[in-house]
C-alpha cells in the first residue's frame with residue numbers, strides 16, 4: 374500500500390500514554406502522527422474515567438460539606454437530582470482539558486488523525502474515519518497506546534440503561550434511589566462511596582471478603598466503616614448467579630441465595646485491553662494473558678520498531694504510570710537512557726475517604742525483613758489540621774525495618790491521602806531514615822504532621838526494643854509524646 378503520509382513516529386491512542394509519547398517525540402524533533410478513533414483526544418482518562426469520576430466526587434464532597442453545615446446554609450438536596458446537575462463542572466473541565474491537549478499537540482507539531490487504526494504491516498497503519506475515509510500512514514516507529522475498556526462478564530446483561538459499566542454510569546439522567554455495585558476493586562469502591570455519599574442506597578458485592586483486597590486491611594477497614602456509616606452495604610465472599618432487569622428494577626441473585634433489588638447496577642469487574650481493531654495478526658505481535666500486548670522493560674514489543682504502553686500492556690493500568698511509560702518508550706526509540714527502572718508506583722484511590730499507599734505493605738515487609746519490622750501510626754484526630762478539617766478516622770501507617778530506621782512503606786486513609794503519600798514516596802526514593810521527619814520542620818497545622826507523629830511512634834518503639842536512649846533532641850520528642 375502506498376502511504377499518504379510518512380512519519381518518524383505514529384502513536385495509536387491519545388490517552389495519557391499516547392499523549393506523553395507524542396509529546397516527548399515532538400519535543401525531540403520527531404515528525405509525529407497521533408491516531409484517535411473517538412471524536413476528541415484525551416482517552417478514557419479524560420472522557421470516561423479519571424476526570425469525570427473525580428469531578429462527581431468533588432460535587433459529592435461539596436454537597437456533604439453543605440449538608441454538614443445545613444444550619445448555616447439552609448441546604449437540602451433536591452429529590453429528583455439530575456446527575457448532569459452534579460456534573461455541571463464536567464463540561465467545562467473536559468472542554469478546557471481537551472482543548473489544552475489538542476492545542477498542545479498542534480503547537481508541538483504533532484498531527485492528529487481521527488479514525489480507527491489497524492496494522493497493514495509493521496510500518497504501515499490504515500486509519501479509517503467514521504465516514505469510511507481511509508488514510509495510509511507509514512511510520513519508522515509506532516507506539517500502541519490503545520488503552521482498555523470495561524470487561525463485561527457474559528452472565529451480566531449490561532444494557533447501559535439500567536445495568537451500566539464505568540463507561541455509561543455517568544450517562545444516568547437522575548440519581549437512582551438504589552444501586553447494586555458488582556465488584557469491589559478500584560472503580561467499584563470509588564463510585565460506591567461517592568454515590569452513597571450522595572444519598573443513594575448502595576450495595577457493593579464481591580467474591581473477596583473485603584473491598585480493595587490489594588490495599589492494607591487497616592485502611593480498607595476504615596473505608597468500610599465510613600461507607601457503612603454513609604448507608605452503604607458490603608456483601609463479600611459472594612458471586613452473582615443471575616442479573617436481570619425485570620421491567621421495574623434490577624434483580625440480582627447471589628450464590629448464597631440472597632436476592633437484591635435496585636434501581637440501577639454498576640458492573641466493575643476489571644478491564645480488557647483494546648487490541649481487537651488493531652489487526653495484530655498482520656504483524657504477529659506477541660500477546661500475553663487476557664490478550665495484553667507483551668513488552669520488555671523498554672516497552673518494546675516482539676516487533677522491534679513497535680512499542681506499547683498504558684492499559685494495553687496490562688496492570689497497573691493507571692494514568693500516572695501510562696504517562697511515564699509513554700515517555701520512556703520514546704526515550705528508548707531515541708536511544709536515550711531512562712536512567713533507572715520504575716521502582717516505586719504510588720497507588721491513589723479516590724474513594725470517600727481517599728486511600729493511598731507507596732512502598733511495601735506490612736505483609737511484604739514481614740516477608741522481606743522478618744517479623745521484627747516496626748510500625749508507627751498516626752491517627753488524624755491527633756493532628757491539628759485533621760481536627761480543624763473534621764477528618765474522622767484518618768490514619769497514616771508507616772513501616773520501618775527492624776532497626777526502626779529505614780522507611781519501607783507508607784499507607785494513608787483520609788481526605789488528602791493521595792497527595793500526602795508523595796512525601797513518603799520521596800523519602801523512600803531518597804533512602805531517608807524515618808528520623809528525617811523528626812529532625813526537620815514541617816508546616817503547622819498540616820496533615821503532613823501525621824508523618825512526624827508516626828515517625829515518633831516508631832522511634833519510641835525502637836528505643837524500647839533496643840533499651841537505648843536516642844540522641845537528646847529525638848529522645849526529648851519521644852519523652853514529650855509519652856507524657857501526652
Ligand SMILES: Cc1cc2nc3c(=O)[nH]c(=O)nc-3n(C[C@H](O)[C@H](O)[C@H](O)COP(=O)(O)OP(=O)(O)OC[C@H]3O[C@@H](n4cnc5c(N)ncnc54)[C@H](O)[C@@H]3O)c2cc1C
Pocket residue numbers: 385386387388389390391392408409410411415416417418419421422423424426488489490491518519520521539560647650651682683684685690691692693694695721723
Ligand atoms: C472510572 C475510572 C477512573 C479512573 N481513575 C483513575 C485515577 O484516578 N488515577 C489513575 O491514575 N488512573 C485512573 N484510571 C485509569 C486510567 O484512566 C487509565 O489507566 C488510563 O486512561 C490509561 O491510559 P492509556 O493511554 O493507556 O489509554 P486510554 O486512556 O484508554 O486511551 C486510549 C485511547 O486509544 C483510543 N483507541 C483505542 N483503539 C484505537 C484504535 N484502533 N485506533 C485509534 N484509537 C484507538 C481510544 O479511543 C482511547 O482514546 C481510571 C479509569 C477508570 C475507568
Ligand SMILES: NC(=O)c1ccc[n+]([C@@H]2O[C@H](COP(=O)([O-])OP(=O)(O)OC[C@H]3O[C@@H](n4cnc5c(N)ncnc54)[C@H](O)[C@@H]3O)[C@@H](O)[C@H]2O)c1
Pocket residue numbers: 555556557558559560561563578579580581585586611612613641642643644688689690691721722723
Ligand atoms: N484511582 C485510580 O488509580 C483508579 C481508579 C479507577 C480505576 N483504576 C484502574 O482501572 C483498573 C480497573 O478497575 P476495576 O475496578 O474494574 O478492576 P479491579 O481489578 O480493581 O477490580 C475488579 C473487582 O471485581 C471483582 N470480581 C471479578 N470477578 C468477579 C465475580 N465474578 N464476582 C464478584 N466479584 C468479581 C474482583 O474481585 C475485584 O475486586 C484498575 O486496575 C485500576 O488500576 C484506577
